Amino acid sequence: MKNFFLLLTFILTATLLSAQNAQYTAAMTKAVTALDSAKTPTDFQAAANTFSRIAAAEPAEWLPLYYAAFGHLNTAFPMFEQDPAKATLTLDLAQASLDKAKTLAPQESELAVMQAYILIGRLMENPMAKGAEITPQVFGELGKAAALNPENPRAAFLHGTYVLNMPAFYGGGAANAKPHFEKAAALFEKESDRGLLPHWGEKANVYFLEKVNQPEKGN
Amino acid sequence: MRIYILPALLILAATRLPAQNPTEPAAPQPSTVDRPPSTVHRPPSTVYRPPSTVNRPPSTVEGYTCSNRGDTLIGANVWLQGTYDGATSGPNGYFSFQTSETGAQTLLITYLGCDTFRQVLNLSGGTLTLQPRLKENTSALQEVVISAGSFEAASDRRRAVVLNSIDIALTASATADIAGAIATLPGTTRNGESGQILVRGGAAYETRTFIDGLYVQNPYNSSVPNVPARNRFSPFLFKGTQFSTGGYSAEYGQALSSALILNTEDLAPQTSTGLSLMSVGPGLAHTQRWENSSLAVSGGYANMSPYFALVKQNIDWIAAPQSAGGEVIFRHQTPAAGIFKVYSSHNRSWMQMRYPDPFDPERTNPLRLQGDNTYTNVSYRGTLKETWALFAGGAYSWNRDQIAAGFVNDKKQQSGQARFTLARPLGEYLKVKFGAEYLQGRYDEFYRDTAGSPEYRTLRDERYSAGFAETDVYFSKKFVARLGLRGEHSALLGRANLAPRISAAYVLGKDEQIAFAAGQFYQTPEYDLLRYNTDLRFERATHYMLNYQRIREGFTFRVEGYYKVYDRLAKSTPTDSRSTGQGYARGLDVFFRDRKTIKNGDYWVSYSFLDTKRNYRDFPEQAVPTFAAAHNASVVYKHWFPKYNTAFGATYAFQSPRPYHDPNRPGFNQGRTPAYHDLSVNASYLTNLWGNFTILYVSATNILGLKQIYGYQYGTEPGPDGLLPARAITPPAKRFLFVGLFINFGQRYRVAETTTDDI
Numbered sequence: 001m002k003n004f005f006l007l008l009t010f011i012l013t014a015t016l017l018s019a020q021n022a023q024y025t026a027a028m029t030k031a032v033t034a035l036d037s038a039k040t041p042t043d044f045q046a047a048a049n050t051f052s053r054i055a056a057a058e059p060a061e062w063l064p065l066y067y068a069a070f071g072h073l074n075t076a077f078p079m080f081e082q083d084p085a086k087a088t089l090t091l092d093l094a095q096a097s098l099d100k101a102k103t104l105a106p107q108e109s110e111l112a113v114m115q116a117y118i119l120i121g122r123l124m125e126n127p128m129a130k131g132a133e134i135t136p137q138v139f140g141e142l143g144k145a146a147a148l149n150p151e152n153p154r155a156a157f158l159h160g161t162y163v164l165n166m167p168a169f170y171g172g173g174a175a176n177a178k179p180h181f182e183k184a185a186a187l188f189e190k191e192s193d194r195g196l197l198p199h200w201g202e203k204a205n206v207y208f209l210e211k212v213n214q215p216e217k218g219n
Numbered sequence: 220m221r222i223y224i225l226p227a228l229l230i231l232a233a234t235r236l237p238a239q240n241p242t243e244p245a246a247p248q249p250s251t252v253d254r255p256p257s258t259v260h261r262p263p264s265t266v267y268r269p270p271s272t273v274n275r276p277p278s279t280v281e282g283y284t285c286s287n288r289g290d291t292l293i294g295a296n297v298w299l300q301g302t303y304d305g306a307t308s309g310p311n312g313y314f315s316f317q318t319s320e321t322g323a324q325t326l327l328i329t330y331l332g333c334d335t336f337r338q339v340l341n342l343s344g345g346t347l348t349l350q351p352r353l354k355e356n357t358s359a360l361q362e363v364v365i366s367a368g369s370f371e372a373a374s375d376r377r378r379a380v381v382l383n384s385i386d387i388a389l390t391a392s393a394t395a396d397i398a399g400a401i402a403t404l405p406g407t408t409r410n411g412e413s414g415q416i417l418v419r420g421g422a423a424y425e426t427r428t429f430i431d432g433l434y435v436q437n438p439y440n441s442s443v444p445n446v447p448a449r450n451r452f453s454p455f456l457f458k459g460t461q462f463s464t465g466g467y468s469a470e471y472g473q474a475l476s477s478a479l480i481l482n483t484e485d486l487a488p489q490t491s492t493g494l495s496l497m498s499v500g501p502g503l504a505h506t507q508r509w510e511n512s513s514l515a516v517s518g519g520y521a522n523m524s525p526y527f528a529l530v531k532q533n534i535d536w537i538a539a540p541q542s543a544g545g546e547v548i549f550r551h552q553t554p555a556a557g558i559f560k561v562y563s564s565h566n567r568s569w570m571q572m573r574y575p576d577p578f579d580p581e582r583t584n585p586l587r588l589q590g591d592n593t594y595t596n597v598s599y600r601g602t603l604k605e606t607w608a609l610f611a612g613g614a615y616s617w618n619r620d621q622i623a624a625g626f627v628n629d630k631k632q633q634s635g636q637a638r639f640t641l642a643r644p645l646g647e648y649l650k651v652k653f654g655a656e657y658l659q660g661r662y663d664e665f666y667r668d669t670a671g672s673p674e675y676r677t678l679r680d681e682r683y684s685a686g687f688a689e690t691d692v693y694f695s696k697k698f699v700a701r702l703g704l705r706g707e708h709s710a711l712l713g714r715a716n717l718a719p720r721i722s723a724a725y726v727l728g729k730d731e732q733i734a735f736a737a738g739q740f741y742q743t744p745e746y747d748l749l750r751y752n753t754d755l756r757f758e759r760a761t762h763y764m765l766n767y768q769r770i771r772e773g774f775t776f777r778v779e780g781y782y783k784v785y786d787r788l789a790k791s792t793p794t795d796s797r798s799t800g801q802g803y804a805r806g807l808d809v810f811f812r813d814r815k816t817i818k819n820g821d822y823w824v825s826y827s828f829l830d831t832k833r834n835y836r837d838f839p840e841q842a843v844p845t846f847a848a849a850h851n852a853s854v855v856y857k858h859w860f861p862k863y864n865t866a867f868g869a870t871y872a873f874q875s876p877r878p879y880h881d882p883n884r885p886g887f888n889q890g891r892t893p894a895y896h897d898l899s900v901n902a903s904y905l906t907n908l909w910g911n912f913t914i915l916y917v918s919a920t921n922i923l924g925l926k927q928i929y930g931y932q933y934g935t936e937p938g939p940d941g942l943l944p945a946r947a948i949t950p951p952a953k954r955f956l957f958v959g960l961f962i963n964f965g966q967r968y969r970v971a972e973t974t975t976d977d978i
Contacts, residue, residue, distance in 0.1 A: 027303045042294070046307040049296035052329075053305045056298075075294075084772060089331055126383070136489035169864050169905045170912060 027054055028064065028196050035067060036200075044074035048093075055097070062108060063196060065101035069094040069114055070200075073121055080124045091121045109149030110198045116141035116158055135170075138162055153187030156180050157201045160208060174212040181209040276344030281315035284308045284328060287354045288696075295330040295353070299340075318342065328353060355696055356647055387454035389857050392870035392899035394918050394957055397450045397460065398439070401479065402872075403853040405808035405825040406464035406779075409874050409895065410846055412929040412948055414447030415439060418464050419783060420804030420831030420847050421476030424745055425760075428479045429471060431560065431598045434658065436616035436634050438479075440542070441568055441590025443622065445929075445948050446534070451566065451592070456548070457481045464808065465762040465781060466736030469687040469703030469720045470640065470654065475742045475760040475785070485558055486550045487513035495519070497959040498526055511552045518545040532952045535573040535583060542568035557601020557609075566592045574624060575946060576934075586624035593617040603641065610654070611639040627667045632746070634660035634681075653688040662746040677750045682710035683743070689720070697726040709743050709757070716741045716757050731769040738762055744789040748796045748836075756787045756798040773815030775823075779808045788835035802833025802841065819859040827851045842888040843878045845930055848895075850875035864905045872897045879930040883942045892928045897921050914961040921954045 031054065035047040048071025055064035072094035079087035095118055102111050116138045123134045142162075145155035160180030166172025188202040280299075284292040291312040298305025304318035318324075321342050326349070328336035333353035340347060386400065393399030398416050402409050408417045415423040428438035430452070442448035454460075461480040463471075471478045487506045495502040502519030524539035544566030551559040568590045573583035598612030615635045622628040640654030660681040667674045689703030700723040708715040720738030727733060741757040749755065761784045768777035781804075788800025812823035829849055834841040852873045859866050874895035881890035901918035921927065927950055934944040 023303070042309075045294040049294070049298075049305070049307040052296055053298040054303055057301055057303055081772070086331065093331065133488045167861075167864065167905070169907055171907075 024054070024058060024061070025196070031064075032067070032196050035071065038071075038074070041075050041078050044071045047071040048075060052097070055100075060104065062101040062104040062111070065097045065104070066108075066110060066114060066198065069097040069101065069118065070198075072097065073114075073118055076121055077124070084125065087121075088125055091118060094118050094121070107148055109145045109152045109155065112141045112145035112148060113152065113154045113158060113198075116145065116155075116162075120158075120162065131170075135162075135166070151187055151190065153184045153191055153205070154198065154201045156184035156187060157205045157208075160184060160205070160212075164208065164212065177208070178212045181205055181212060185209055276321075277317045277319050278321070278342040278344050279315060279317050279346040280326065280340065280342075280349065281313070281346060282349030282351060284312040284314060284330070284351055284353065286330075286333060287352050292330045292333070292353060295328050295333075297326070297328045297351075300325040300327050326351075332356065384454045384457060384460075386857075387460070389866055389868050389901070389903065390855055390870060391868040391901040391918060392855075392872060392897065392920055394901075394920070394955070395454060397452060397454050397479075397481075399449075400454070401460075401462055403823070403825060403855050403870060404462060404464075405810045405827045405851075406477075407827065408829065408846060408848055408851055409872060410929075411447060411895075411927065411950055412445045414442075414449060416477065416479065417846050418477035419781060419806060419827075420802075420829055420833075420844075421760075422844065422846060425474060425476035425742065426479060427471070427474035427477070428481065430481045430562070430596055430614075431483055431600075431612060432470070432480075432610060432640065433596050433598065433612050433614040433638060434473070434634075434636060435594065435614075436632060436660075437592055437594070437618045440566070441588060441592070441618075441620045443570075443574075443586065443588055446540075446570075446951060451564065451594075452481070456483055456562075458484045464779075465783065466720070466722055466738055466764050468701070469689045469705040469718065469738075470652070472685055472687075472705050472707055472718070472740070473683075473742050475740050475758060476783075483548075483560060483562060484550075485560075486511075486552055487515055487548075492964040493517075494962045494964070495959060496962075497521075498957055499523060513548075513550045515548040516545070519543070526956075530952055530954070530956065533949055534951050535575075536571070537573060537585065538569070538571035538587075540568060540570040542566060544568075553601060555601055557599060559599045561595070561597050563595040564593070566590075584624050586622065589619075589621045591617075591619045606643050608642045609639070610641075613637045625669055627665070629665040631663040632661070634658055648693045650691040650693075651688070652690070653686070655686040656684070658683040662749075664747075664750075677746075679711060679746055679749055679753070681743070684708050699724055703738075707741060707757070711749065711753055712743060712755060712757065713753075714756060716759075730771045731767070734766040734768070736762065736764050736766075744796070744798075748789045748791055751795050755789055755796055758785070758789060758798070758800075759787045760785050773813065775810065775812040777808075777810045781806060781808075785833060785835075788833065790834070790838075791836050800833065800835030800838075802831065802835060804829065804831035804847075806830055817858075819861065820857070822854065822856040824855075825851075825853050839887050845878055845880070845888060848874045848877045866903045866905075868901045870897075870899045872899075877930065880933075881931070881945075882933050883945075890931065892930055893926070895927055895929075896923075896925050897927065898923050898925075908962055912963045914959075914963075916957075916959045916961065918957045919954055921950075924953050 031047065031050045034043075034050065038044050038047050048068050051064045051068035051071055055061065055068055058064060072090050076087045076090035076094065079090060098111060098114055098118060101108075105111060119134050119138045119141065123130050139159075142155050142159045145152055157180070160177045163172050163180060164174060164177035184201070184205045188205060191199070280297075284295045284297065286292055293308055293310060293312060295308040295312070295314070296305065297308060297314045297316070299318055299320055302318065302320055304316055304320065306314045306316035308314040321344075324340050324342055326338045326340050328351055330353055332355060334356045336351050336353045338349070338351065387393060387397060388395045390400045390403060392403065396414075398414060401407060401416050406419050408420075410417050410423065413423055416426045417423055418426050428435040438450055438452070439448035440451055459482040461482070463478045463480065465477065467478045471480070487508050489506070490508045491506050493504045500519065500521035502517065504515060504517030506513060506515040520541075520543045522539065522541045524536075527536055527539045544564060546564045547561070549561040553559060569588065571585065571587045574586040576582040576584055594614070594616050596612065596614040598610065600610050603609040613636060615633075617633040619629070619631045636656060636658040638654065638656035640652060642650065642652035644650045658681070660683070662677065662679040662681075664677040665674065666676075685705060685707040687703060687705040689701055692700050692702070694700065701721065703720040705718045705720065706715065707718070718739040718741055720736075722734065722736035722738075724732055724734035738761070740760045740762065744755050744758055762781065763783075764779055764781040766777060766779040768775070770776075783804040785800070785802040785804075787798040788802065789796050789798060790800040806827060806829040809826045810823065811825075812821075814821045827850070829847060829851070831847050832841050832843055850873070854871045855868070856870070857866060857868045872895070876891035876894055878888040879890040879892060880888050884890070897920065899918070899920040900922055901916065904915040906913050906915065929948040931945045931947055936943070938944050
């Protein structure tokens with residue numbers, strides 16, 4: 001009898017769990033679809049909020065936290081022009097989400113990419129003053145991302161965009177960025193359907209690759 | 220007040236709840252029209268009902284989010300705790316979402332800069348309309364910052380950056396000297412003969428330098444009168460420079476006029492090696508970075524003789540100034556987000572010259588100076604039990620200046636100090652900070668006029684202790700006040716003091732605020748005044764200031780008026796000192812900086828008006844001191860030419876005539892120098908040298924070659940005309956030219972290369 005109850009509990013829990021899983025997958029699918037078509041800061045803010053809600057309900061999942069960080073980050077970027085103080089605080093939110101995600105999946109390559117991305121956001125606060133401090137950190141995180149998963153195209157892509165925007169005397173510019181975009185293109189090519197996993201960057205990579213291949217527009 | 224609003228809203232929401240339920244099933248309402256049939260078909264209607272309860276009738280939650288100040292909140296995250304159900308508030312703050320949850324559920328709303336809003340809802344289908352008001356929290360998005368008297372030249376994220384280390388390095392006329400760049404800010408008076416920072420009618424000794432909260436005994440290189448000194452510390456050591464022109468926090472003491480608070484950089488970002496080849500000498504630095512620590516070691520040697528051989532000097536040098544020194548900087552980050560810092564520097568400088576003798580134009584006296592200095596600063600900054608911000612540190616300074624010029628003067632000064640501060644927020648509207656410090660110092664001076672004449676020795680030991688407490692009170696997001704009290708005791712004087720300080724700031728509107736500060740500031744008289752007796756009182760200054768500032772992205776404008784009263788200043792005769800001196804200073808400082816209007820251009824304009832008189836030291840009467848000028852103005856311009864990777868800078872400085880004492884005429888400090896003008900330029904070219912990031916830096920002061928006179932010195936023997944001979948005090952040379960090549964063998968290229976190899 002005792003065993004029966006145990007079994008019953010087990011079955012019930014399993015059903016509940018799978019139901020929850022289905023619910024999670026459904027919510028994530030909807031949210032990721034919305035994020036994929038997000039264009040305005042409002043869209044990204046809404047996406048960040050949705051993922052934060054899912055993350056709050058699913059404390060063991062790193063993916064919603066990752067996307068929440070991504071949403072906050074994209075909300076923050078266009079804010080620097082008008083309200084740098086708020087942009088900085090929004091980046092703090094992105095960092096807080098990412099920090100939680102890192103405790104759940106410390107070896108996840110995508111989280112290192114996101115960390116590099118947030119650092120690039122920090123650079124916006126004062127590029128002249130912060131460049132020397134942040135640049136090695138960005139490269140450090142991207143190096144870590146590539147080490148954890150050499151197939152991660154987003155690490156190479158972000159590396160390319162960073163090098164492209166760096167002054168030439170610092171080792172930047174189109175010519176130096178090109179190999180990174182090419183590497184990213186090859187990796188994007190290899191990347192199979194990622195489903196809910198991070199899959200951004202391919203279109204932008206095509207755009208930048210075209211840009212660096214036009215020498216007159218090069219820099 | 221706010222506390223009452225929330226329950227009231229809750230009650231409102233709760234009373235609405237039942238009221239709306241009947242309206243929601245409005246759809247079944249028509250069925251009442253068909254009442255007869257429905258009663259006839261009773262079984263089906265009961266059949267319909269149960270599924271709706273089993274499937275949980277979806278409830279709609281909607282409303283408008285706004286802050287307790289009435290601002291609409293757009294982009295707030297609204298959801299039911301533990302579920303995915305929620306929405307983001309749109310324009311007008313409107314949100315709406317459906318949920319299949321029933322019963323008591325907690326609604327959460329989060330928004331940047333507000334406290335999380337919580338409300339328990341009772342869900343049982345239907346639409347629930349809410350009017351949530353989120354309380355703005357004072358800590359997250361602090362609008363109001365105490366600004367009176369303080370120039371934040373920092374990278375502090377929430378405050379306006381006035382000047383950062385790159386600004387200092389690129390300010391023409393400063394030649395990468397902190398004091399030189401500070402001299403372009405309002406409230407300062409240029410003092411070319413000493414190179415030191417003078418603030419609002421205060422003498423050089425009234426400005427104190429603090430590194431990571433710890434007092435710096437000798438911030439300037441050793442020098443002799445009328446040969447300008449430089450600040451010992453490179454601007455690149457510091458991430459933040461807070462320059463206070465008065466009314467500063469009770470945390471700092473022993474400075475009558477001004478505190479220059481320098482906060483050092485944290486962990487070095489990367490392993491790198493730097494080589495500098497300058498017209499004054501070479502320097503080498505290596506930085507090693509580990510995961511949580513970094514160590515930087517640097518050394519340099521400077522010799523002015525090659526330069527002096529090329530450019531004519533007004534001073535007759537026997538041995539041009541030379542110096543050799545080294546620095547060690549260690550940083551360690553502790554797991555609990557604390558940082559442990561060690562900074563240590565050692566330096567020796569020496570020079571020998573023929574110092575002109577005004578008694579006799581044919582004669583010069585040989586003068587030799589050797590200065591030795593050691594400074595070590597150790598500190599820890601972290602948290603204590605996660606609620607207290609802790610700072611603890613100690614510093615040791617040792618300095619010896621030996622001057623031989625017929626007379627012999629050997630001055631040794633040392634001090635050891637320890638200090639701690641603890642700070643924490645108390646709720647949302649209150650922050651408290653307190654701390655204590657202890658300093659033990661020794662001043663040991665030897666003097667002998669000529670060989671065989673009597674020897675004088677002054678030995679003074681000081682044991683100084685101080686404690687302070689201050690609190691920031693946020694009356695609202697717009698209004699903050701800081702109340703502080705500092706108590707000090709000097710064993711050398713055998714006296715204690717208690718200094719109250721108050722400052723407040725009020726936000727007038729977006730980007731603009733006014734601030735006020737007042738307080739008392741005490742300083743122990745300088746050691747050389749304690750030669751004959753130590754029965755002196757602390758010198759005292761009382762400050763009052765009112766400030767208006769407007770900061771918009773790219774623009775900073777501020778204007779500050781002040782009034783300062785001095786009393787108990789040390790008065791001295793050749794054999795005695797008494798605390799009977801007094802004086803005043805009042806004026807107006809204006810600052811405008813624009814980084815936006817000119818693309819790749821950045822300029823600031825500062826103007827200071829000063830009206831001051833004092834009777835102190837050997838003054839026979841109240842008079843304008845020689846270091847005070849009524850008008851000081853600077854225009855600093857910087858331009859970046861991206862195409863040429865070159866930054867160009869120019870600074871124009873103006874100072875109205877300064878007083879000097881002319882003993883050939885009746886009165887005291889009655890002479891006036893000509894007005895001072897200076898135009899300085901610099902350029903930095905950024906490039907790669909053998910694949911290493913390199914900066915070529917050139918600068919020149921006074922490019923127009925204008926005659927600059929700081930004052931006059933008079934002899935004691937009248938000349939043939941019956942007048943005492945005068946000699947103008949001028950810069951050591953008309954211009955100062957500087958060329959430097961800074962090569963940085965950074966790891967950055969190695970990183971870039973390895974990743975290229977990967978491809």
